[in-house]
Amino acid sequence: xxxxxxxxxxxxxxxxxxxxxxxxxxxxxxxxxxxxxxxxxxxxxxxxxxxxxxxxxxxxxxxxxxxxxxxxxxxxxxxxxxxxxxxxxxxxxxxxxxxxxxxxxxxxxxxxxxxxxxxxxxxxxxxxxxxxxxxxxxxxxxxxxxxxxxxxxxxxxxxxxxxxxxxxxxxxxxxxxxxxxxxxxxxxxxxxxxxxxxxxxxxxxxxxxxxxxxxxxxxxxxxxxxxxxxxxxxxxxxxxxxxxxxxxxxxxxxxxxxxxxxxxxxxxxxxxxxxxxxxxxxxxxxxxxxxxxxxxxxxxxxxxxxxxxxxxxxxxxxxxxxxxxxxxxxxxxxxxxxxxxxxxxxxxxxxxxxxxxxxxxxxx
Amino acid sequence: xxxxxxxxxxxxxxxxxxxxxxxxxxxxxxxxxxxxxxxxxxxxxxxxxxxxxxxxxxxxxxxxxxxxxxxxxxxxxxxxxxxxxxxxxxxxxxxxxxxxxxxxxxxxxxxxxxxxxxxxxxxxxxxxxxxxxxxxxxxxxxxxxxxx
Numbered sequence: 001x002x003x004x005x006x007x008x009x010x011x012x013x014x015x016x017x018x019x020x021x022x023x024x025x026x027x028x029x030x031x032x033x034x035x036x037x038x039x040x041x042x043x044x045x046x047x048x049x050x051x052x053x054x055x056x057x058x059x060x061x062x063x064x065x066x067x068x069x070x071x072x073x074x075x076x077x078x079x080x081x082x083x084x085x086x087x088x089x090x091x092x093x094x095x096x097x098x099x100x101x102x103x104x105x106x107x108x109x110x111x112x113x114x115x116x117x118x119x120x121x122x123x124x125x126x127x128x129x130x131x132x133x134x135x136x137x138x139x140x141x142x143x144x145x146x147x148x149x150x151x152x153x154x155x156x157x158x159x160x161x162x163x164x165x166x167x168x169x170x171x172x173x174x175x176x177x178x179x180x181x182x183x184x185x186x187x188x189x190x191x192x193x194x195x196x197x198x199x200x201x202x203x204x205x206x207x208x209x210x211x212x213x214x215x216x217x218x219x220x221x222x223x224x225x226x227x228x229x230x231x232x233x234x235x236x237x238x239x240x241x242x243x244x245x246x247x248x249x250x251x252x253x254x255x256x257x258x259x260x261x262x263x264x265x266x267x268x269x270x271x272x273x274x275x276x277x278x279x280x281x282x283x284x285x286x287x288x289x290x291x292x293x294x295x296x297x298x299x300x301x302x303x304x305x306x307x308x309x310x311x312x313x314x315x316x317x318x319x320x321x322x323x324x325x326x327x328x329x330x331x332x333x334x335x336x337x338x339x340x341x342x343x344x345x346x347x348x349x350x351x352x353x354x355x356x357x358x359x360x361x362x363x364x
Numbered sequence: 365x366x367x368x369x370x371x372x373x374x375x376x377x378x379x380x381x382x383x384x385x386x387x388x389x390x391x392x393x394x395x396x397x398x399x400x401x402x403x404x405x406x407x408x409x410x411x412x413x414x415x416x417x418x419x420x421x422x423x424x425x426x427x428x429x430x431x432x433x434x435x436x437x438x439x440x441x442x443x444x445x446x447x448x449x450x451x452x453x454x455x456x457x458x459x460x461x462x463x464x465x466x467x468x469x470x471x472x473x474x475x476x477x478x479x480x481x482x483x484x485x486x487x488x489x490x491x492x493x494x495x496x497x498x499x500x501x502x503x504x505x506x507x508x509x510x511x512x
Contacts, residue, residue, distance in 0.1 A: 069419060079476075137478065139478075140477055163475050169402045248399070249399060256428070257480060259392070259421060260421065261482070
């Protein structure tokens, strides 16, 4: 059994299929860099494609030819484009969809959040709720994932824009942070930085690099995120309102050139990760398993990985990750997102120009 | 003829070495200065350790970039002497610095990230790295025996 290190603790990396036997089914092909997946109440699915398209997939996996019209104007370049699609908690009544995306041009852009109504066939009534500030140059590190909290607020993840890493320590902007908003885009009354004149009121936490996965675990009342480190230092973090997660003052990684970004792995006052992946796996999406199809996976986290071309199953006990399992390497693909469907199956999006939606079902 | 070839090779190796080492030292100090500006306290021991780590971790990659750059820039500078009546030291220093600047731009255009070497995000950092290349160019001129 290989060993994996997390903050000095050794986390066993399980080999083989210790807890489940599964089959991979390719449901849909022909998706251009699919980024995010949402399940509609009628069994259909919505998928974002990074170049700026929202696609409708029937329950049987067939892809509707025409993308949905009415998606916000998107800046599509390198890592920039259309990111997450998420249904409002009252979607059945309101029809609201939330979309995160990059807006602007190569010299001035950042992550934005919009909502639009979906009537089952088309989009209408779109409105922009939030744009991260300031606009920055380049097309890297946007975050763009979303999670709903039980108090009817949402958390949007952001990135540091790569060239602006030190700004992740500046509460006066949104770079390298999580922001928390009401469902209509306002600042909740109890946001942690509210009242601090030097801080943006939308901030929920800071000191992040590029947050690519987020999950709210209602059973444990935990908000968890994963974020890309540089070369090494990918992190799983437990989010506390107002906390500072250290980037770039602390990291377990080094720069892509091999240069030290910082001499510090931990510093007082900066919250360390629950787990770090060094070398990097490039975590992307993240899902919390609840379902009937894989009983042994109840309550486990699943983290998809791009460079790692796998999904990591994380087993937690008492707030710590105690086991990891490498899954789905047979796909031999960069995996952009992992979701749990209402049927209890796992759904994966592969990150390619000809990407696919893959369903994981029990072998039996 | 053989002696001139050896001198040119020695000069080239010295130029690569000086450009690389100075660039590594400089970029470490810029990165640490950015952390200090955020409030981090960096002791002399930590500074020296980080500098040494970068000589091991960063310098080899940087050396390859510098070597490719100077392989093109120094012969071009030698050729240009036919039309540019400038002192050799100035010519080789300028060629090395301009070549490295061009190399930074090419690498940034080709690499997936906006700026590959963090210290070159600012003009000051870039110029300091280029000064190292200029010093390398001067050393090359000295080795090949050109009048400075």
